[in-house]
Amino acid sequence: MHPSYLGKILLRWCDQCHTPVLAKTCACGANTREVPLTPPGDARPAFPADIALINSIFEEHFGAPLVPDGHLVLLNKVPDNDRMEEIVIGGGIAGSIRYIPKERRWEPIPRPEAYVLFKPTKRVVVVDDSAAPFIRDQGMSVLRPGLVSLDDNICTGDEVFVVTESGECIAVGRAKAGADEARAMQKGQIVRNRRNVPSKIVPGKATWEDAVRANAAVLDQVESESVRFVKDVAAAYPLQPTVSYSGGKDSLVTMLIVRKALVNVPLLFADTGLEFPETYANVEVVQQKYNADVIRTSTSTKFVETMAREGPPAVNARWCCSVCKLLPVAETIRSTWGECLSFIGQRRYESLSRAESDRVWRNPTVKVQVSAAPIQDWTALHVWLYLFREEAPYNRLYEHRLDRIGCFMCPSSDMALIHMIETDFAGLWSGWLERLCAWQQAQGLPDDWITSGAWRLKEGVHGKERHHH
Numbered sequence: 001m002h003p004s005y006l007g008k009i010l011l012r013w014c015d016q017c018h019t020p021v022l023a024k025t026c027a028c029g030a031n032t033r034e035v036p037l038t039p040p041g042d043a044r045p046a047f048p049a050d051i052a053l054i055n056s057i058f059e060e061h062f063g064a065p066l067v068p069d070g071h072l073v074l075l076n077k078v079p080d081n082d083r084m085e086e087i088v089i090g091g092g093i094a095g096s097i098r099y100i101p102k103e104r105r106w107e108p109i110p111r112p113e114a115y116v117l118f119k120p121t122k123r124v125v126v127v128d129d130s131a132a133p134f135i136r137d138q139g140m141s142v143l144r145p146g147l148v149s150l151d152d153n154i155c156t157g158d159e160v161f162v163v164t165e166s167g168e169c170i171a172v173g174r175a176k177a178g179a180d181e182a183r184a185m186q187k188g189q190i191v192r193n194r195r196n197v198p199s200k201i202v203p204g205k206a207t208w209e210d211a212v213r214a215n216a217a218v219l220d221q222v223e224s225e226s227v228r229f230v231k232d233v234a235a236a237y238p239l240q241p242t243v244s245y246s247g248g249k250d251s252l253v254t255m256l257i258v259r260k261a262l263v264n265v266p267l268l269f270a271d272t273g274l275e276f277p278e279t280y281a282n283v284e285v286v287q288q289k290y291n292a293d294v295i296r297t298s299t300s301t302k303f304v305e306t307m308a309r310e311g312p313p314a315v316n317a318r319w320c321c322s323v324c325k326l327l328p329v330a331e332t333i334r335s336t337w338g339e340c341l342s343f344i345g346q347r348r349y350e351s352l353s354r355a356e357s358d359r360v361w362r363n364p365t366v367k368v369q370v371s372a373a374p375i376q377d378w379t380a381l382h383v384w385l386y387l388f389r390e391e392a393p394y395n396r397l398y399e400h401r402l403d404r405i406g407c408f409m410c411p412s413s414d415m416a417l418i419h420m421i422e423t424d425f426a427g428l429w430s431g432w433l434e435r436l437c438a439w440q441q442a443q444g445l446p447d448d449w450i451t452s453g454a455w456r457l458k459e460g461v462h463g464k465e466r467h468h469h
Contacts, residue, residue, distance in 0.1 A: 250345025
């Protein structure tokens, strides 16, 4: 899984304010430093539920929670077979968490820098001080002769911290032998160390209000550029302006920007009938708070009819987007205005197709709609800091560890998310499971077709992501 740059990585850190900053200088006047994120580098704030998950994973594996109270944490999703997120604290990478779908569990992948935040009590390998220069500076593995002691819990394949007798963490890696086996060895490799891009962690407490203040100039700048873009596009295309509203963070920011540029503009909500209840609630709250006119597409029986014919939508056969979103949107636009200009919360950091997209385009499926992306160059952190600054009513699902909001059974979701929805939104999922089971039986598909997530891929089809707003 090769990381790809979809735009510049803008994340930096201020050690005075202990906050992320999207510029070379913090509002406090201090110079900021780069955070070595893995691309695409679209880091987002970790909410309390995210931090609780990280801490429970580290506590289970290492006997202590990773994140100290009161510290700001960011999560950066990186390319992986299912889901892996880098943990940014104090301006450095403390490690990652990775989901293993077959085992339905998360594993921690720590970095040596994490040692400044917490002291593991489990899975620690202690080596002789004299071995430190070879391990720390030359990246050599831990060999039996340098071993002083190791924790009884260690099994082959475990992630471990390598610490010197004098208490310095000099490496992290995977145990090549369990505790008993390692003690019995005369020679050989005990831990295979992992080389990481080094980063610096400077612990310190801060709040998201502090982060908003630290980024004041940045937020003013991206806001004014986006507002100007909206005004220019609206002047160039004298059609009814609208905002495509999905109940997600990007469309909420887009609405706020468009309101500053063009006052009150109707919101176009593609009601697929497959949204989370929290999304419908968010649409209501936004409608009331901003006195917005919401035009909804009608939820039809098209999804059920198409699924009966085609089977469930898949990553490489996403008929759901055109059937449930694009075609109903086209119909609604035609019957309401004839044509319209829609401002859409598309951002380049979301995917390659969006990074390569024009900022103004016509979707071939919705020819009556001119689409424009005011926040094309914003990162997720720009979006969140702006929402915090504006005290905007964002969808509560983000506080439930969802990083993107869409249909609850979207086939493009990773298994980490699907397993979480299965558990935490059991009522929604059970209805979907019935439909999958019916298709599985009708087609004589293998027993693990649902549990393995194979329903998300259609065999013999090569699909390509398109705009799916």
